[in-house]
Amino acid sequence: MARILVIYASLTGSTEIMAESIVEHIKDDHDVVVKTFDFDPIDAKELKNFDGILIGSYSWDDDIPFEVEGFHDDMDEVDLTGKLVGVFGSCDSYYDIYGPALDTMAIKAEKQNATVFEEKLKIELEPDPDDIKHCQRFADEFLKEIKK
Structure with missing residues (x-):
């Protein structure tokens, strides 16, 4: 059983829907912790406590959302050797x-x-x-990669 952290920022709710579909799909077989950049304190050093980290974020313009900036900067202090990190989110063409x-x-x-x-x-x-099914396949493939 892998220990997975799912953290995300969602402006319109779309990335939240993605995160929820991933979590619902994997939570019965894995130890999953869910946090949001908006409401939960997230210490980047906590990343070392997980086998896999899934980071979700909406994208707009050409940078990371302000809610994610502090965490992004704090990641400089963490060596993630041996950790698998995946990213997901709602985008706008x-x-x-x-x-x-x-x-x-x-x-x-x-x-x-x-x-x-x-x-x-x-x-x-x-x-x-169809996108929700894609999120679930993404989660399955991510977990397969952890098992390798």
């Missing part, structure tokens, strides 16, 4: 860059020596039923 917050978080995790899960799960705006 209206902007010049699609899902930049996810790319930024993946780059930070990589700089901290984490293994970054290959797929960056980017869903256009609000997830539909």
